[in-house]
Amino acid sequence: PDEIPRIPAPEGAEGADEEGMIEVTPDSGFYATKALGLEYRQGPELPTLKYGFPDSHFICFPYETRRTGIYTAGCVRRPMETAKVIDDATGAAMKAIQCTEATSVGMAVHPRSGDMSYPEFNTQRCTQCKRCTEECPFGAINEDEKANPLPNPTRCRRCGVCMGACPERIISFKNYSVPMIGNMIKAIEVPEEDEEKPRIVALVCENDAYAALDMAGIRRMQISPYVRFIPVRCLGSVNLVWIADALSRGIDGILLMGCRYGDDYQCHFIKGSELANTRLTKVSETLDRLALESDRVKFVEVGITDYEKIPKIIEEFMETIEEVGPNPYKGW
Ligand code: SF4
Ligand code: SF4
Missing domain, CATH: 3.30.70.20 (Alpha-Beta Plaits)
Known part of the structure; x- marks a missing residue:
């Protein structure tokens, strides 16, 4: 540039003027930030x-x-x-x-x-x-x-x-979109209470959990016929309105199947499954509002190699739902 730019001096930097500004030096990263478009x-x-x-x-x-x-x-x-x-x-x-x-x-x-x-x-x-x-x-x-x-x-x-x-x-x-998955949930048939068939919706991350589910299917593992699976881009894309809508329609339980989170995370989008789990803590407010048990919504971590665990994961959730009983919103 014709004129050397001046920027606010970092704390303790030498050469700052009385207004706290300092000349940009060529190796400061200032030009790289501009050239590379690093304004995050x-x-x-x-x-x-x-x-x-x-x-x-x-x-x-x-x-x-x-x-x-x-x-x-x-x-x-x-x-x-x-x-x-x-x-x-x-x-x-x-x-x-x-x-x-x-x-x-x-x-x-x-x-x-x-x-x-x-x-x-x-x-x-x-x-x-x-x-x-x-x-x-x-x-x-x-x-x-x-x-x-x-x-x-x-x-x-x-x-x-x-x-x-x-x-x-x-x-x-x-x-x-939110309406697209919302309409898929609305299209799921919910059996009446006297039919004694629970209805579970599983929102499944397409990256690992859905592939593991597919593998379980290819290996002909037995999975409860009462579960309806919906693939999602990432559990981080799950909007809580889907859960509220599903429960208010009488669906008995919601299972969220996504990648491991934490220090050795496996989420392809870094933070998606962790964010989904954090957001789930807010679901309790919705459940309280609907006077429903918190056990009706569960998050499980599923790796791509975990296909052998899937029948057990689902069976355990079915047992929990059997214990808490049918969703009282059925038929409304
Ligand atoms: S998340 Fe908040 S800031 Fe972002 S588009 Fe929605 S309302 Fe706007
Ligand atoms: S990368 Fe960011 S902007 Fe793009 S879909 Fe994911 S959250 Fe939205």
């Missing part, structure tokens, strides 16, 4: 895990970070020797090429590679609650000064976490 509401840094390595899905997407388009390699990613670093850099570069090609034609990158849909915001009804901007695991939604969401579509991985977060239900995709 959470800051330009790569979110990291416990030991300072970038937060990534260590099994399925080891090069990815929570900043779409930025890939890490070598010792930035994890400790490794020099020979391995060369291979690792090649892998990360390949990922970067894939990302450039996909986003240039409007497609999502991993894990929903090739998805052409974007979250759409009906901003007229937005209450500026900031839930979507805070919960997006990839920093794809910034805010303006009035807290209106500002989506960055090329950063978006189409997980639907924002859709699950929005209390106004104004975020949707052309091929995935």
Whole structure:
């Protein structure tokens, strides 16, 4: 630039003027931040895990970070020797090429590679609650000064976490929305109480849990015929209104099947299953309002290799529902 920019000086920095401003030095990261478009509401840094390595899905997407388009390699990613670093850099570069090609034609990158849909915001009804901007695991939604969401579509991985977060239900995709899954739940037949057939709805993460369920089916494992399975993009995309609607229709229990969360998480969207579990704590308010037992809604962690556990998981939930009895809203 013709004129060297000045920015507020970091605390304790030498060379600050009386107004607390300091000249930008070439190696300060200031120019890189501008050139790379790193204006994230959470800051330009790569979110990291416990030991300072970038937060990534260590099994399925080891090069990815929570900043779409930025890939890490070598010792930035994890400790490794020099020979391995060369291979690792090649892998990360390949990922970067894939990302450039996909986003240039409007497609999502991993894990929903090739998805052409974007979250759409009906901003007229937005209450500026900031839930979507805070919960997006990839920093794809910034805010303006009035807290209106500002989506960055090329950063978006189409997980639907924002859709699950929005209390106004104004975020949707052309091929995935709150009414779409809501109508699937409404279309499920609920047997009358005297038929003595419980009805359970399982919302299943399509990434791992649904594949495990599929494997259980291929292996002809016996699963209760009273359960209806609905795949979802991520448990983080589950909007609590689906649970409230299902229970108020007389469905006896809701099972949420998603990836492991915590330090060794396996959620393909980093925070989706953890967010779903956190949101479930708020379901108790809905259950209290409907005077229903909290046991009717359960979250279970299912890995892709856990298919042998699925019949038992479902059987145990069926036993719980049998103990709490039929949903009193049946037939209303
Ligand atoms: S779909 Fe996922 S990645 Fe895209 S804006 Fe919503 S929360 Fe962020
Ligand atoms: S979660 Fe919904 S209501 Fe809240 S800021 Fe985002 S779009 Fe607006």
